[in-house]
Amino acid sequence: MTTTTKYVIKYKLNxxxxxxxxxxxxxxxxxxxxxxxxxxxxxxxxTDINVSKAL
Structure with a gap:
């Protein structure tokens, strides 16, 4: 089983x-x-997708 982590994805939508x-x-x-x-x-x-680990 693969482990997942909670991330926040910051981006621009239109x-x-x-x-x-x-x-x-x-x-x-x-x-x-x-x-x-x-x-x-x-x-x-x-556009401008940025991924970081959620606190």
């Missing part, structure tokens, strides 16, 4: 700053993009 919490295996931007793609429409522009 130019508006947002953040989400997610259980990820690592703090990779690619994994964060996949998590964000699940909750937003394909037409949404997601």
């Amino acid at each position: 130019g508006e700053r947002r953040f989400e919490f997610a259980q990820l295996q690592s703090n990779s931007v690619e994994e964060a993009k996949q998590a964000l793609a699940k909750i937003h429409d394909a037409s949404d522009e997601i």
Whole structure:
């Protein structure tokens, strides 16, 4: 079983700053993009992704 850690993903959605919490295996931007793609429409522009460990 893979272990996950709670991370905060800071990003811009269509130019508006947002953040989400997610259980990820690592703090990779690619994994964060996949998590964000699940909750937003394909037409949404997601930029400036930053992943850090939640406190």
